[in-house]
Amino acid sequence: MDIPVRKHPMPEIAAFVAELRHAFGDATIDEAVARGKAGEPTFFAHENGRTVGTQAADTVNCWRVDDSVRDRHFCRGCDGLCIGTETRCSQRR
Template identity: 75%
Template sequence: MPEIATFVAELREAFGDATINEAVARGKAGEPTFFARENGRTVGTKSADAFNRWPADGSVRDRHYCAGCDGSCVGTGRRYSERR
């Protein structure tokens, strides 16, 4: 799961090892705190509601994080306030 591993590493950088390790461990234990799927492999527990689920096609750009956002700022380190 190389893409998921890269994503989780970026989450660890942003939120700290302890926070992400706890979320992953709780997801593996059956809580809906972490779920990943890549190349037919899954880890963790899916969210029970559709609101918090990742889009079925895996698209990030189709999600709008704030009014007028197309997702192109994701991963750039720019804050929303810097877009104006």
């Protein structure tokens, strides 16, 4: 019997959140998502006509995911000095 593979309704957001989980840990991301679902502007995602979380009233200070962010890699213990450069965290150490 073939079991149908269910495609995620927000695949790009799911992949991005998986990378955030890897970088910051499940507990941190779970808390941000749960608070966003509860009405706080800590997490908001929109993809394929679906939304999750609470959008911030001040959209100037939100983090929009575009092509420059999709290819970014996050490392545990990152001090952020690599952001905006061509150097990855692992190359700085």
